[in-house]
Structures are given as structure tokens and as C-alpha cells.
Amino acid sequence: NAGVTQTPKFRILKIGQSMTLQCTQDMNHNYMYWYRQDPGMGLKLIYYSVGAGITDKGEVPNGYNVSRSTTEDFPLRLELAAPSQTSVYFCASSSVSGGAGFYFGQGTRLTVV
């Protein structure tokens, strides 16, 4: 059982470049989330989804976009990379609205130079 899988694990982007962080889960969870983790700041919610075709903004959505065409996949798109987007990104899923706890992927460490 793979759980939540994120790719890539590491990436260096130049300012202004675009990329997509991939996230897939095999637990048939309806709820999926993207967080960013900055040192000493805990995790901040970027976007979340409650099911295929339904997404909404979290606390820090600027500079990001998401889509949810299937239950399994929840990619995060960075359109014009900025140094402020240097962070570790985590995808998570939950079977019920977070109350059961989240399953996290291993993270993507992104550096924008």
C-alpha cells in the first residue's frame, strides 16, 4: 500500500519558470490537501479538495493553482516561480474531513533561484 506519493522529491527552478508537483493517493480518500512547510512556521495550507472537480483556497494560495480531475490525483501548479516559493511542499489526504488525521506524502523540496 503506497499511501500518498509525491514527485519529484527535489527540484531547483529558476525565477519565472513553471512546474507541477504531482500527488497521488491509492486509499480512495475524498479529501486532499497541499501544504508548504517553512522553518519554524509549521505547515500552511495552500489548497484543498473535497472530491473530484472540487477545490478551494487555503491560507496561502497566491502563486499556485490546483486541479482535481480524479479521486487519486491532486497536482499543484506553480506558474511563475518566485524565491518566496522556496519551501518544502507536502500533499496529504484524509478519509473524512481531517478528523481521522492526515496521511502525508514524503514531500517535495523546491528551491527557486
Add this chain to the structure above:
Amino acid sequence: AQSVTQPDIHITVSEGASLELRCNYSYGATPYLFWYVQSPGQGLQLLLKYFSGDTLVQGIKGFEAEFKRSQSSFNLRKPSVHWSDAAEYFCAVGAGNYGQNFVFGPGTRLSVLP
């Protein structure tokens, strides 16, 4: 607004010693309460959770946590720490229909001396 405080940024304990990591929260009502552990280079793993019932909850890896409503605290404990427990620990609280209102604390890094 809801918030989570973990007063200790970094704690060092000797292997075999007891451990207590502090978590205080501010929330309108009793929220869901969680502790997660993050090993280096890994994602977060759920240790335990609380919403209602017995205020002392048991989790994986020998951890437990106690909810104290009067103190708005949810401290994590372990009677005897193992070297493999060295990691970062996050307290999280939240409610909301879709889990979108969960708030994570800044984390406490645990180092274990041999």
C-alpha cells in the same frame, strides 16, 4: 483566530529518560487535537489524536498525550525515549467541515543523547 503554540523549539534528552512535549492551543471550542512526528526527509506521521472521551490517549510508538481543557493543553509524553525517537514533533488542532481549518504548531525538534 485559532492558534497553536509549542513553547520548546528544541529539546535534548538522554536515551531512556522520560519526555514531555508541550502544546497549547487557542480555539473557540474543543477541536480535534493531533500529534504528528516527522523524521528527517520524511513526511508527517500521525502519532495520536483526540476529540472526545478519555482525556489520556494512547498512540503509536509508546507515546501518549493528555488533554487538559482548563489549560488548553495537549502535551505529548513518553516514559522512556529511544534513539529512534529523534525527530520533529508537530501539534495540530482544528475543526471545520473539510479539514481546511487545521492549524499546525511550529514544531519541537527532539534530540536524543546516547
